Each structure stands twice: as structure tokens, then as C-alpha cells.
Amino acid sequence: MTAATLHGSHVASGGAVRGIGPRRWFEPGRSAAYLALAVLSLIWLTPFLWAVNTSFKSETDASALPVSVLPAEGYTTGAYARIFETGDVPLWAFNSAVVSIAVTLLTLIVSTLAAYAFSRLEFPGRRVLYALTIASIMVPTQIFIVPLFDQMLALKLVDTYWGIILPQLIHPVMIFVLKRFFDEIPMELEDAALVDGASRFRIFLQIVLPQSRPIIAAVAIFVFIGAWNNFLWPFIVTNDPNLMTLPVGLQAVTPGYGVVFALRMAQAVLAALPLVIVFLFFQRQIIRSISTTGIAGS
């Protein structure tokens, strides 16, 4: 109890204490921290800014020597115009949207159901299945792309949306995160509803899910970012340029002929834009999502 009072007084007088004593000591330190962060942020933003800058140059300026920031011919949106002429990038962006939205929704359905069962229901094989699920977190499953592709050939799922989507629905980490969250929800409400004769599925839908909104949002954001940016599997399973997602199309199809530096940078900027815009609007939620779901690995 005494400790609590002491703490209280410290908190109350915290500003004053800092003002007299250590604060002055800290000032040069804080300036140095600002300087370090400013330099680092500048370094970190430069590649992206340089890409944007190049994308608004003509190809002649982009490949002119010596390298200069400002283009001799002035800025132009020519590279972007050429992208929209061919129509590849908008099509790939559409494919990416279809695939990522489907992966996110289906992963949420599959994972919340499984996590609920692992958290609340006893069924034969529960322990073994959960142990296997957790164990698979530690294994880089990408290593089995070759047998997986051979299997997709047999299932005739190569060059289909389902072929891209289905293997991306397995998210053991998310099941772990959701189960841990469900475990913390008090069961009183569910018990009462059960006594009142509500079905198990209704309880899940109307009591458990609404209480889990924050964690579901976090999982959704995390899965969506992963699916939007996923490269290896969509790259392997699609050969048809009309079915490619944005990251795959950008890599697999060489745009235009000859020197295309400005064009490539315009493509990169366009491909980056959707998530960057989403991030600017939902910064807080996205950061919280990464922190909560990422840390769950512990």
C-alpha cells in the first residue's frame, strides 16, 4: 500500500522532478534522438520517393547521365498513360483484389470456426489436430511447393482462382491467436444462452463473434496484407497472364521494349499505392493488428 502511495506522488510530481534534475541531462540526448530518427526516416523514404520521381520522367530523362533529380524535359505522366493503354496493371489489380478478398473472408470463416472448436468443444482427435496445427507454424511449408504443384496439376487447379486461393487459407498462427482470444471470453453468456435453448452455432455467431471484433479485424488486416503481396505460390500456379495477381504480373511480364525504367517505376508505384493509401487511413488499426497477431508467436 505504501508503495502505491509513493508511486502516486511520483506520478503527480513527475514533471517537476524531471524539470529540475535529469531533464536537462536528457536534452542533448533528445536532440540526438531526433537527429538519428530524421536521418533514418530520410534514408528509409528515399527509395520510394526516388521511384515516384523516376516514374514521372520520360524514358530519355530516366536513363540520362549524369543522374539528376530534376528531368531535363520536365515531368510527364507518359509512363502511367502507357500502363493504362495496355490495361495489364488494372487487370492484375482486379485479380489481386478478388484473390485477397476471397482469401481473407474464407480464412476468417475457416479459422474462427476451428479456433472456436479448439477453445470450447471437446471432440475426438482434438489434441492431436491442435498439436499438429501449432507444430506447422515452425516449419517453412513453402519448401513443399513442388509436390503441391504436382497435386494441383492432378486436381486441375493450375491456372484457376481456386488454385491460387485454396492453399493460402491455412493460417495456423491465426487459429492460435483466435483460440487464445476465445479462451479469455467469459462463458457466462454462452452458458445462459445454452440453457435458453440457443443452438451452438447461434451462440458462436451472435455471442462469440461480436465480442471478438477487435481480434477478427486484426487477423483480417494481417491476412489481407499477406495475400495481396503474396508472390511465390500465385507465381507458380498461374501461367495465364489474365489470371495473374499484381505482384506476379509485374515480375512475369516485361513491359514494352527497350529502356523501360520510368515505366517499371510507374508500375511499382501503382502496385504499391492501394495498400499505402489504406495504411494512411487505417494506420492505427494496421499497426495494432501487426503488433497483436505478430507477437502472438510467443
Next chain:
Amino acid sequence: MTTAALGPNRTSRLAARRGRQRRWHRNRQPIGLLYVAPFAVLFAMFLVWPTIYGFYLSFTDRNLAGASAPSFVGLANYLEAFADQVVWRSMGNTVWFTVLTTIPLVILPLVVALLVNLNLRGQWFWRLAIFMPFLLASTVVSQIFTWLFNPDLGLINAALGSIGMTGPAWLQDPKTAMTAVVIATVWWTIGFNFLLFLAALQNIPAQIYEAASVDGASAWRQVFLITLPLIRRTVLLVVALQVLASIKVFDQIYQMTGGGPANSTRAILMYVYDTGFSNYRLGYASAISYIFFVIVVVLSLVQVRFFSRKADR
């Protein structure tokens, strides 16, 4: 006093809850199977089955180009893999890449998180600048860095030139290609580890620092004696996650160098890819996968034991 009062109360609540849970479970048992079924089916089809099927494939000469049915070849694929210089070169490259990325990707984001956690102004801007690259697809990152690392026209060599240095050919030079890929990787993924560290730092109660300040502990001493010990678990977690992420590197290397020049950046997953999809040798590719798989599983077990022992202390 409060904790003492809380203790038994909480345990009895937990016990009651567990009792309820048991009653609940006893009532309807197999219905849970319906709930896990979608996941279990996907898990079995697209994760467990490829693992088993890959094991079978690794003992065959299954070839995408050959029309004939695959035949059993015993240990031939494994014997070939053990004698294949490129397998070992790729393993070595993968380990080297993991070392080169893990060290900066643990230290750098930790330092940035410590700085940002000083409650400086402009939090959102620092977070934006450091974290944004993580939102980019590997293709975008690779295209931007291929452009930056361009020997003649790239910004990096132009900057080096302006201070009188001659930059290397980066991605075209076996001596610098790996460094270039590592730089791109650090730029790209620092944001994830940074957020994990920042979340851990923000969980440390401010009172601890205030008490330390009153006791006259300098900022450096506070970092080393208070902060780092308190977030030790997060540091270990980040190391583990980073090793796991780096060891399966594919995207940025494939896109920036294609494994070259002279195999200097070829990682193991890339060699599996090339063997399977460029040379169509699915059987041999599966054998290489399995060798790598066994190594990673052993490594994971060692890591788990090591970390659980550390956490116990």
C-alpha cells in the same frame, strides 16, 4: 494484500469455469468435428498431403517433361543431392543470408523502437517512414532496388560518385550481389520487427523509469538494466521469427538476381524451384526439399529447447 485476496478467488473462478467447460464438453462431443472440418480438410489436403506426397516423390524419377509414369529409384535422388555442389552452395548461401539479415533486422529495429519510444514528437511520421516498406509486395521492392542498384544509372552509385567513390556493379558482381539483396531485405522488412519491439516497449509501465530516474540512473543504464531485460522475451521471439523468415527466402533474390551471378545468391528454395520448374525434375526437387525440411525441423527443435530453457530462468 490485494494480490493475496485476488489469488484464491481467481483460482476458484478458474476451477469453476473449467468444471463448466467439462460439463459443456460432455454434453455434445462430436459436433466440434463439424467446426474444425473445413480447416482440417484444407490442412490435410494442402499441407499434410504435399508433405507425404513429396516424401514419395523424392524416391522417384517423376519428371514433368517425361510422359512415362514415374518409377521408383530408391535413394538415387538423395545420393545425387549429397554430391551436388549447388545444393551445398545454396544451403551455404541461405545460412549466410540468414546471418546477414537477422543481425541488422534485430538490432536496427530495436534501436529505432527505443528512439521512437522516447515520446518524441511526430510519432506517426516515424512509424510511417519505417513501417511503410513492409506493405509493399516483394516485386515492388525488387524493382525499386534493381533500379537503385543500377551500376551506371542508379541513385546509389550516383551518390557514391558524388563523394568521389566508384560504386561496384552491385547485383551484377558476385562479390556484392548478396550485400545488395540484404540491404533491400533490411529496408523492406524492418517495419515488422520494429512494431513488435515498439509494442513490447510500450507495455513497460512508466513508473519503472520514473523510479530509476529519481534514483539517478542514466538513460544508458536504464536501457541496459531495465528495458532490455524486460523485453528479453520479445527479442528472442523476433530472432526466432526472423531466422524462420530468412531461411525460406525466395522472392527478392529470384526477382533481383535470379540466383546469380555465378550462384552467389542462389538460396535453397530457389534451387528447389529451378530443379522442379525449370528442369522439370520433381523427384529430385522433392529430395532436396526433404533434406532442407529435416534440417529446419531439427533447427526448430533446438531453438524451442533453447528458448524454453531461457524463458524458464
